[in-house]
Amino acid sequence: xxxxxxxxxxxxxxxxxxxxxxxxxxxxxxxxxxxxxxxxxxxxxxxxxxxxxxxxxxxxxxxxxxxxxxxxxxxxxxxxxxxxxxxxxxxxxxxxxxxxxxxxxxxxxxxxxxxxxxxxxxxxxxxxxxxxxxxxxxxxxxxxxxxxxxxxxxxxxxxxxxxxxxxxxxxxxxxxxxxxxxxxxxxxxxxxxxxxxxxxxxxxxxxxxxxxxxxxxxxxxxxxxxxxxxxxxxxxxxxxxxxxxxxxxxxxxxxxxxxxxxxxxxxxxxxxxxxxxxxxxxxxxxxxxxxxxxxxxxxxxxxxxxxxxxxxx
Ligand code: BDR
Ligand code: CA
Numbered sequence: 001x002x003x004x005x006x007x008x009x010x011x012x013x014x015x016x017x018x019x020x021x022x023x024x025x026x027x028x029x030x031x032x033x034x035x036x037x038x039x040x041x042x043x044x045x046x047x048x049x050x051x052x053x054x055x056x057x058x059x060x061x062x063x064x065x066x067x068x069x070x071x072x073x074x075x076x077x078x079x080x081x082x083x084x085x086x087x088x089x090x091x092x093x094x095x096x097x098x099x100x101x102x103x104x105x106x107x108x109x110x111x112x113x114x115x116x117x118x119x120x121x122x123x124x125x126x127x128x129x130x131x132x133x134x135x136x137x138x139x140x141x142x143x144x145x146x147x148x149x150x151x152x153x154x155x156x157x158x159x160x161x162x163x164x165x166x167x168x169x170x171x172x173x174x175x176x177x178x179x180x181x182x183x184x185x186x187x188x189x190x191x192x193x194x195x196x197x198x199x200x201x202x203x204x205x206x207x208x209x210x211x212x213x214x215x216x217x218x219x220x221x222x223x224x225x226x227x228x229x230x231x232x233x234x235x236x237x238x239x240x241x242x243x244x245x246x247x248x249x250x251x252x253x254x255x256x257x258x259x260x261x262x263x264x265x266x267x268x269x270x271x272x273x274x275x276x277x278x279x280x281x282x283x284x285x286x287x288x289x290x291x292x293x294x295x296x297x298x299x300x301x302x303x304x305x306x307x308x309x310x311x312x313x
Contacts, residue, residue: 002031003027003028003029003030003031004029004030004031004123004148004251005031005033005117005121005122005123005148006023006030006031006032006033006122006123006124006125006251007032007033007034007035007036007109007110007113007122007123007124007125008020008023008032008034008035008036008125008127009035009036009037009038009068009106009110009124009125009126009127009128009132009133010035010036010037010038010047010051010126010127010128010244011037011038011039011040011041011042011047011088011127011128011129012037012041012047012050012051012053012054012088012089013040013041013042013047013050013080013084013088013089013127013128013244014084014088014089014090014091014223014224014226014227014240015127015227015240015241015242015243015244015245016041016050016054016127016128016244017050017054017057017089017220017223018220018223018242018244018245018306019125019127019153019244019245019246019247019248020035020051020054020055020058020248021054021057021058021216021220021309021310021313022245022248022249022252022305022306022309022310023125023248023251024055024058024060024063024313025058025309025310025312025313026248026252026309029251029252030248030251030252032063033064033113033117033122034063034064034065034066034102034109034113035051035055035063035064035065035066036065036066036067036068036106036107036109036110036132037050037051037065037066037067037068037106038068038069038106038128038129038131038132039069039070039071039072039077039079039128039129039131040077040079040080040128040129040169040170040173041079041080041081041083041084041088041128041169042079042080042081042084042086042087042088043070043077043079044067044068044069044070045070046087046088047088047128048065048066048067048101049096049097050087050088050089051065052065052097052099052101053089053094053095053096053097054089055097055099056095056097056098056099057094057215057216057219057313058216058313059313061097061098061099062099063099064102064109065099065101065102066101066102066104066105066106066109067101067105067106068105068106068107068131068132068135069106069107069131069132069135071131072129072131072173072174072176072177073131073134073135073174073176073177073180074176075173075174075175075176077173078163078172078173080163080169082230083227083230084227085226089223090226091219091222091223091224091225091226091227092218092219092222092223094219106132107132107135107136107139110124110132110133110136110143111136111139111140111143114136114140114143114146114147115140115142115143115146117146119145119146120146120147120148121148122146122147122148123147123148123149123150123151123251124147124149124150124151124152125150125151125152125247125248125251126150126152126153126154126170126181127152127153127170127243127244127247128170128173129170129171129173129174129177129178130152130154130170130171130174130177130178130180130181131174131177133150133177133180133181134174134176134177134178134180134181135177137180137181137184138180144184144185144186145185145186147184147186147187148187149186149187149188149189150181150184150186150187150188150189151188151189151191151247151250151251152170152181152188152189152190152191152247153170153190153191153192153196153243153244153246153247154168154170154171154178154190154191154192154277155168155170155171155178155190155192155193155264155277155279155293156168156192156193156194156277157192157194157277157279157281157293157295158194158281158295159192159193159194159197160193160276161193161276162193163275164273164274164275166267166272166273166275166276167267167273167274167275167276167277168192168193168275168277171266171275171276171277172274172275173275175266175267175268175274175275176268178266178275178277179265179266179268182264182265182266182290182291183290185290187292188264188290188291188292189250189259189291189292189294190259190264190277190291190292190293190294191243191246191247191250191257191294192277192279192293192294193241193243194294194295194296195246195257195259195294195295195296195297196241196242196243196244196246197237197241198241198296198297198299199241199242199243199245199246199297199299199302199303200237200238200239200240200241200242200299201224201228201239201240201241201242201303202238202239203239205239205303205307206221206224206225206228206239207221208303208307209221209224209307209310212307212310212311214310214311214313216310216313217310217311220310224239224240227240228240242302242306245302245306246294246297246302249302249305249306250294252305252309253301253302253305255298256297256298256301256302256305257294257296257297257298258294258295258296259292259293259294259295259296260281260292260293260295261289261291261292261293262279262280262281262283262289262291262292262293263279263280263285263287263288263289263290263291264277264278264279264280264290264291264293265277265278265287266278279293281293281295
């Protein structure tokens, strides 16, 4: 089978970086057509730069990287330096990128690519706020039908929230964009906190990254060393949750995940619960399902896959 064509929409972020590395390490399964940066964890000028740093770390400087929206649809940008550090990629010391940033705007690239490629053959992989995807859908509604699938990291049901008591960061930053995406009609698969909080980098798992002994293995271990302090202090968890790599892993090994086809609506009206993913996990409404909402992960299988693939770079 030919590799699945994907566009990674991202706001790196250490966990975004690992998601990109996993995808780039898996050319038999995934053909990364392009990487589109969005403002999120840190402002756009850093996320687009970080995306290029990661491509160079992977030894894939020919990857196309585009810059997209620098602010949510109608709100002020909220960032997460408290988690990811000032650069967004704090931890390892990595060189500034020399590979170019593409001239085209990320939104134009997404639209053009979906129109140019055969219908139903391009999967979008959003790992940050959904601004770029929503703007593309608003500007070119015809692309909704052309998307094979949207596999995104965002939201929560049982875990509820990480940036507010009821909202997960990616959805909270641009809830209006999330609303557009969840209503677009394309097949959607969601990796919520319910899954990603089970993908924890324990000391043993981080030692396995470091033991690869390669620049990639060591950099991922150092990213995790930095990134984990937040979750350990805040939640007392066993290590850093690798949120975004769950998206890449799902595309390679969907059997590692289980979930339900349910209705998911986005709260945009309430100050108290802004950005909440109102997920009808128990099927208590008659609202039509619009997403496959994942609930569980084979964490050992996930880390075995990730470590093996990182070792290929
Ligand atoms: C999400 O928010 C970001 O901080 C991470 O990169 C991830 O995409 C987790 O809530
Ligand atoms: Ca992210």
